[in-house]
Amino acid sequence: MKVEVLTAKILDDNPKMDRYQLAIAVAKRTDQLLNGAVSKLSVSKSIKAADLALMEIAEGLVVIKGFVNIEK
Secondary structure (H helix, E strand, O other): HHHHHHHHHHHHOOOOOOHHHHHHHHHHHHHHHHHHOOOOOOOOOOOOOHHHHHHHOOOOOOOOOOOOOOOO
């Protein structure tokens, strides 16, 4: 799935989250994956860690905690 589609899905499913919070969450999960964390998805080894992190978040396999919901 394309990055744009995954990003749109995540933001649609989480209306209180903005793209900056998502970028921070993806970066944190990417660091975890690069430092030896096991992926929650079964995908090929050739996929980039950042794409894998985004896919895990889109599928709801990784919970994003610690963000304060900002009312607009």
